[in-house]
Amino acid sequence: MxxxxxxxxxxxxxxxxxxxxxxxxxxxxxxxxxxxxxxxxxxxxxYGGPQPPRTPFGARHHLEELRKLIRAGQHGDAESLVRQRFLATPKSARxxxxxxxxxxxxxxxxxxxxxxxxxxxxxxxxxxxxxxxxxxxxxxxxxxxxxxxxxxxxxxxxxxxxxxxxxxxxxxxxxxxxxxxxxxxxxxxxxxxxxxxxxxxxxxxxxxxxxxxxxxxxxxxxxxxxxxxxxxxxxxxxxxxxxxxxxxxxxxxxxxxxxxxxxxxxxxxxxxxxxxxxxxxxxxxxxxxxxxxxxYPDDAHLATDHRLTTHRDPGLASLYFAYARYLLLSCSRPSPKALPATLQGIWNPSFQPPWGSKYTININLQMNYWNANTSNLSECEIPFFDLLERLAVNGQRTATEVWGCRGWCAHHNTDIFADTETQDRWMPATLWPLGGAWLCTHIREHYCFNGDKRFLARMVPVLQGCVRFLLDFLVSDASGQYLVTNPSLSPENTFRHSESGETGVFCEGSTMDMEIVRQVFSDYLFAAAEFQAEAFSTSTIEEVKAAIQRLQPITISPEHGTIQEWGLSDYEETELGHRHVSHLYALHPGSAITPISTPGLAEAARRTLLRRIEHGGGHTGWSRAWLINLWARLRQPEQCGLNIEALLRDSTLPNMLDTHPPFQIDGNFGGAGGILECLVQSHEVIAVEGRPAVRVIRLLPSCPEDWQRGEVKGLKCRGGFELSFKWDAGVICEPVIVQSKLANELVLFFHRVGPDAEDMGTQVSVPARVGEHFVYKDGLSDT
Missing domain, CATH: 2.70.98.50 (putative glycoside hydrolase family protein from bacillus halodurans)
Structure with missing residues (x-):
């Protein structure tokens, strides 16, 4: 069909x-x-051609003053200095x-x-x-x-x-x-x-x-x-x-x-x-x-706009997923000088498009590729990496002149010409030099699905340049105990200072910043190990190992039991239902928080999500999509179902494109990624002493209760695995077929759909052999 x-x-x-x-x-x-x-x-x-550098020459000479103002909590003065010394002219990329x-x-x-x-x-x-x-x-x-x-x-x-x-x-x-x-x-x-x-x-x-x-x-x-x-x-x-x-x-x-x-x-x-x-x-x-x-059931014979408004059967969710794969392959294919998907993919009707229809890199471009690897469309991510390589070249000047750092960086927006300067003049977003670092986290993720060492070798210079920037950009906090980013912000959000009552955006070591830095450093050490440190600087490796031990940890609010957004400062949010959930980065798209490995942080993440939703969070399509992924990682199938329903009901246009509003394609891709996370997860590993870590694959870990019957074919997992399986009446049917591409070991967990979903069912652990199919029955493996 x-x-x-x-x-x-x-x-x-x-x-x-x-x-x-x-x-x-x-x-x-x-x-x-x-x-x-x-x-x-x-x-x-x-519109237009490449622009010359736009950020004022020598902004770096005012960096120390800016850091002191932020540490002293003088938020108005800090923002005034940023306006005078750090903002680009013209203010916009193309x-x-x-x-x-x-x-x-x-x-x-x-x-x-x-x-x-x-x-x-x-x-x-x-x-x-x-x-x-x-x-x-x-x-x-x-x-x-x-x-x-x-x-x-x-x-x-x-x-x-x-x-x-x-x-x-x-x-x-x-x-x-x-x-x-x-x-x-x-x-x-x-x-x-x-x-x-x-x-x-x-x-x-x-x-x-x-x-x-x-x-x-x-x-x-x-x-x-x-x-x-x-x-x-x-x-x-x-x-x-x-x-x-x-x-x-x-x-x-x-x-x-x-x-x-x-x-x-x-x-x-x-x-x-x-x-x-x-x-x-x-x-x-x-x-x-x-x-x-x-x-199933799938009322595919009905008109799509009717299904969206009055008849949201389970089959509509699988159609939404199929549509997202269709859109990704339609707007991001590798070719000479290929470009990645913009905020609107390649479907922009306006000469004055919302947010310029650019590449927004404080969530949106990244979300465009959340389902690329899992949905067996890894090559669609190649234009993303093509742009990343060009950012790494242009971003060297930005790192030097704006921040006085080695390596390269990019701020929260870019364009066809890989512009890396500050973008717009909106204080909660503009001065954030970790956009490029977030993009770099896709390198290891892509590699984990296919094990392509040629790709990893190609991206090593990009990753090394990013690491060198971060090493130089980090500073000791006031106590001297931790390394933090400064200036730092939590993209697009604003806080109220508890003592002065002043609103602000800049802090030291926002939670998102520190988790991105931690992941980039970890990815760098992983890549060095894959190549036995060939083409890697020994001194940089040692710097990274030392720095990663001093990174500021995630902090739980003593008042609310939620994860603090602005690092060690438990500031009051000015918008409790804010669309960004940046402080939960470590839950998704990161994987440092899981219900098994960090139960305390997982519970704090759950409370954070509930607080966001209670105050109207998820009101944009892409934000709702992020919530689905987060709830899926927490293995909360009821919340997954509620948020998928809300995505289809409130944030999907008649042609099934996502609406912010207006149309943004990232919600389609993020929503599809969330649907996959409900059905299969492969981000966890089990560390076994003296042996390589073993990949954990969960089947139906967060499957909504009304998805009682279904089928998955050709889904990709980290570790180089490809899966196909069916389930009926909420129970996985035999056989589950797994093809191993990289000869890695895996552990399979079989979850159930419904009230007893926490029952893990069958657990299978087998060594895989490259290129062979394994059919799992009753915990036994037959080739």
Whole structure:
């Protein structure tokens, strides 16, 4: 059964349109009856070119003064100094822009009006997005003529293709433009449109110095009895079957963007339409088809928007997960000069997008890849690491001039050009140089799933530069006992000082900061051990070993029993239901807190979550997604179920994209990661004296009670394992199939769904052999 999004009406707006993408090109397909609209994106269309360093030269000379003000609790003075000496000009990195719009106007049916046209002449309208084939399909009957449109964005041939068929000849017009999504904005943001040899060619240069110029082109092909002619700057097509192909390139990859775009169209037209579709589906399914989750009952026959609003069956959660895998593969695929997914993936309709549709690196870009490895899409994370390498180069100047440190750093936002300077002028977020360090924690995580030493060796210079920055940035706290970050903040949150009553954002050693530093140091020592310290500095290794022993620990509030957010200072939060839960980083995405290894901290984390939720936490889509992951790590299936329900009910648009509001794609990826954490967890290890640590894999550790029956295929686990299993009536069925990729040892825990979920059921411990399948029955292992 193919997972599909289903609708019985055209999309009235962008929030109902359906996304397609091949990693580089993106399209939102509306499915109108008289007018088909495709809102288009290309990943390298950004406003302006690379900017020169923006943070004032010599900011580092004021660092000691800033640290003293923070230690003295003079928060207003500290913020005043930051405004004067540490903030960048211009204040913003570059922002992402739309590519353009393709419109296909059909000359059928009378009295066209509104976004979808009149409904009285239309029968049997359906609109689907087939996730297994990456194809959007619209079909309807009008004036007795059945019309079918199929759209793909093919990676195999690097174009957007629309196949149009009808029971008898129809006429339609194809046009291109580049206009704002704001309805009263009538300007076309382009340089020119012309028709060359029956190809529409649009040129545009996004504003700003040294901008990436772009070319968007369209061509059409009719069947043997049909025709394609030029009318003004449009293509007029008459046919029973026709193919429309769109292509686009920018100067980010090509010197002659028109030549490259037209070459893509010509190459696609060398294939029959059937061949083009076949090549696309084969390319897509060989990656997308590796893994799946299915939950029952599944009312897949119902319209998706109806399921979201009134009928949230368990199958809807597995559709949400399948959709997130679809979105990740559609907006983040490895290729020359590939870019990672932005705040909106590659689907941005606005020339003034929310938060610039940039890469926000104090949670959002990281969350985009939380489910990449577990859902068997590890290669989709490669564009993330490509950007990280460029940040490590640019961030050297930032580390030196702003902080007087070795190595490199990046703040809370970046762009296509890997900008590392301070971003915005918002005090709770701007001056936070650990964004790059958080990105570096993905290096070991990626390696743990596939054991690729070539990848790890490639990232060693990045990791070493980050470590050197952190070693220099850390200072002794007032007592001299601990090492802390200063200045430090807890991203986007604000506190009230208990003594002065003054509000502030800067502290020494926020809990998130210290746990990120601890993890980066641990990851560095792990990488050094993997290579027997080859290519690693012995002195740096010793520095890290000494520093990690002095890092400030996580502290529990004596008043509330919660984890303190601002390190050793038990400040009062000004917003108790804040969307960020940064101080629980060690629970997820980190793994230092677990119910087994640190029960006291796990209980404090549980109380922290309850306090957040009681005061309205989780009110943004991505924040709710983070809560799901946190509850899953605490093995609280009831809370997982409640928060998944809230995500689907309150933070999911009709087209199943996540809403902050407005749309942000990180909630889709984070939510999918949380669904996986409910079903399988592999972040724990058992330390055995004198032997390598053994990976622990838990099956159904936090499965909500109404997910009584389901199936998982091809799920990836840390340690190089791939799992497939079923469960029914809340109990795991035999056999559980595990394939070992790296010959590591593992321990399996079988949990149950329902009131006795804490009963661990069967426990299996076996040495694995690389490349072999193991089938587990009654605690025994058979190959």
């Amino acid at each position: 193919h997972p599909k999004l289903r609708y019985v009406h055209p999309a009235p707006d962008w929030n109902s349109a359906l996304p397609l993408g091949n990693g580089r090109l993106g399209a939102m397909v509306y499915g109108g009856i008289h007018t088909e609209t495709l809102r288009l994106n290309e990943e390298s269309v950004w 922002h992402y822009e739309p590519l353009g719009t393709c419109t296909i106007d059909f000359e059928h049916g009378p009295g066209r009006s509104g976004p979808g046209g009149p409904q009285n002449m239309v029968k049997e309208y359906t609109r689907d997005l087939d996730l297994a084939k990456a194809e959007a399909v619209v079909q309807y009957t009008i004036d007795g003529i059945t019309v079918r449109r199929e759209a793909i964005v093919t990676n195999a041939d690097n174009v957007i293709a629309i196949r149009i068929t009808a029971a008898s000849e129809i006429t339609f017009n194809v046009s291109l433009t580049r206009m704002s999504d704001v309805e009263w904005e009538v300007n076309e943001f382009l340089d020119s449109i012309e028709v060359l040899d029956k190809r529409i060619v649009l040129h545009a240069t996004p504003g700003g110095k040294n901008s990436n110029s772009l070319c968007l082109a369209a061509g059409a092909r009719a069947d043997s009895s049909g025709s394609v002619e030029v009318v003004g700057r449009e293509l007029k097509v008459r046919a029973k079957e026709a193919l429309v192909v769109l292509a686009a390139q920018t100067e980010y990859r090509h010197v002659n963007v028109q030549e490259a775009s037209l070459a893509d169209i010509d190459a696609a037209f060398k294939y029959t339409t059937t061949e083009l579709w076949k090549r696309h589906v084969e390319d897509w399914t060989k990656i997308y088809g590796r893994m799946s989750i299915q939950l």
